[in-house]
Amino acid sequence: xxxxxxxxxxxxxxxxxxxxxxxxxxxxxxxxxxxxxxxxxxxxxxxxxxxxxxxxxxxxxxxxxxxxxxxxxxxxxxxxxxxxxxxxxxxxxxxxxxxxxxxxxxxxxxxxxxxxxxxxxxxxxxxxxxxxxxxxxxxxxxxxxxxxxxxxxxxxxxxxxxxxxxxxxxxxxxxxxxxxxxxxxxxxxxxxxxxxxxxxxxxxxxxxxxxxxxxxxxxxxxxxxxxxxxxxxxxxxxxxxxxxxxxxxxxxxxxxxxxxxxxxxxxxxxxxxxxxxxxxxxxxxxxxxxxxxxxxxxxxxxxxxxxxxxxxxxxxxxxxxxxxxxxxxxxxxxxxxxxxxxxxx
Numbered sequence: 001x002x003x004x005x006x007x008x009x010x011x012x013x014x015x016x017x018x019x020x021x022x023x024x025x026x027x028x029x030x031x032x033x034x035x036x037x038x039x040x041x042x043x044x045x046x047x048x049x050x051x052x053x054x055x056x057x058x059x060x061x062x063x064x065x066x067x068x069x070x071x072x073x074x075x076x077x078x079x080x081x082x083x084x085x086x087x088x089x090x091x092x093x094x095x096x097x098x099x100x101x102x103x104x105x106x107x108x109x110x111x112x113x114x115x116x117x118x119x120x121x122x123x124x125x126x127x128x129x130x131x132x133x134x135x136x137x138x139x140x141x142x143x144x145x146x147x148x149x150x151x152x153x154x155x156x157x158x159x160x161x162x163x164x165x166x167x168x169x170x171x172x173x174x175x176x177x178x179x180x181x182x183x184x185x186x187x188x189x190x191x192x193x194x195x196x197x198x199x200x201x202x203x204x205x206x207x208x209x210x211x212x213x214x215x216x217x218x219x220x221x222x223x224x225x226x227x228x229x230x231x232x233x234x235x236x237x238x239x240x241x242x243x244x245x246x247x248x249x250x251x252x253x254x255x256x257x258x259x260x261x262x263x264x265x266x267x268x269x270x271x272x273x274x275x276x277x278x279x280x281x282x283x284x285x286x287x288x289x290x291x292x293x294x295x296x297x298x299x300x301x302x303x304x305x306x307x308x309x310x311x312x313x314x315x316x317x318x319x320x321x322x323x324x325x326x327x328x329x330x331x332x333x334x335x336x337x338x339x340x341x342x343x344x345x
Contacts, residue, residue, distance in 0.1 A: 006240035006263055007052065007114035007134060010084060011247060012045035013147065014054050016077035020070065021061055031057060036261050038248045046084060047247040050262045051114045051134065059140035069180045071143030075150035076184065080158060083151075084110060097159040098206035101128060104155055113240075115148060120198075124167065126206060128152045129198040131172075138173045145171050145197035152199055159208040166199035237263065238279040245288040249312040256281045290326045293319075297335045304331050 014037075018028050029039040035057035041047055062070050080088060087107045094100035101119060105128075108117040114134050120127045130148040132141060149169055157164050170191040171177075177190055241259060248254040259281060260270045274281060289311040296307045308319035308331075323331050 005113070006050060006237055006244065007112075008048040008240055008244050009051050009054065009112035009114065010045060010110075011041040011047045011049050012082045012084075013112060014049060014057075015042060015045060016074045016082070016147075017058055017061070017070075017143075018042075019077065020074050021065070024065060024067070026061060026065055031061060035060070036258065038251055040250045041247050044247065045082075048243045049247055050244050051112065052264060053262060055134070055136050055140040055144065058143050059137050062139040062143065069178050071139075071146035072177075072181055072184065074143065075146040078147060078150045078154055080154050087111060091155055091158065092210070092212050094210055096206065096210065097156065097201075097208040100155055100159070100210065101126075101152070101201070101206075104152070111151075115144070117148070117152075122200070124200050125202040125204075127170075127198040127200055129196045131196045138175050142171060142173045142175050145173070149197055149199050156199075156201060156205070158212065159210060160205060166201065168198075168200040170194040170196070170198045172197055236277055237273055238277040238284060241274075242284045242288045242291075245285055246292045249289060249292060250310050252312050252314075254285065254312075259284075286322070286326065289313075290323065293323060293331065294327075294334065297331055298338050300335070300339070304335075307331065 018032075021028050021031070032039045036053045037049060037057060041049065058070070061067075067073070080091065083091070084107075087104065087110065090103040090107055091100045094103055105117040105119060108115060108130075115130055115132050117128065117130050120129055130145065130152075132144055132148075136144065149166075149171075153164070153166060156166075165185050165188050167187070168189045168191065169185065172192075172194055174193040177192070181190065241263065244262065245254055245259070248258065256267055256270065260267045263270055263273075265273070271281065274284070293307055293311045296302045296310055297304070302310075304320075305316050308314075308316045311319065313319035313322070320330050323329075323334070327334060329337060
């Protein structure tokens, strides 16, 4: 029996939701804990969170706060800076809007592995489509689709100007959009109950040059943001679990019961599935701790004691021993070695 992958998204994409909820007085930290999500990810937007708990968190907030247009209010906060550095670089280096949109569709799995983006021609121009590959209630799905459509709109506006709006915007759900949507997009035709969510970009706009392109000739580079054979870091269950556990380490050692909840299974089934990959849960947590610690130690502004706390150790000496056991160097020695290699490069 094959094990279903664990869908993940960058923490940056949940931050606008928590900001809007904070603004209306929602007890966000308590709601995050109830959903099985870490509370302290605002300072680490490039860490990954499990998608299903995130969608459940959003849907519950919509129901309990009574904010039917929460998805749109959150999506309006979306900025190009919410993309990963890799995606931002690909968009900035793309010579035309078409190339930027093509690069984004390829890189989208690095932003959220549960959503597919693609471009489809029609009589009006090109549809930039998105489809959530998970079951979700209507409220959570609508919120996700608003964010996905606004992400594409943000890319187009980087070429066409901040006031551009799509002639058409579509959603899978049949929920009514409300007056606020019409106020935000008075010249856009909305469609609901579609097979996918999408916005339309007129064909004539696809050749728009990139106003943010660098030096002459740089825009002609075939930059996609992907190395040959590279894939998003959410492949098998063990790898995906290691990736998402990094965002939970600041709360201490994440118990296996939490991991099972994230994976949507029992502890016993999780252990059995991991054993098929010749992995144990403790190995996964140790690897997550080491990888995150190595990333943080590469920045000299992070104190070693703060790195220890960030990866779930209250005692820096315990952290140092565990780190040495993995790589043969103390955290301080690792930092010096990394700095030396950087200078040599």
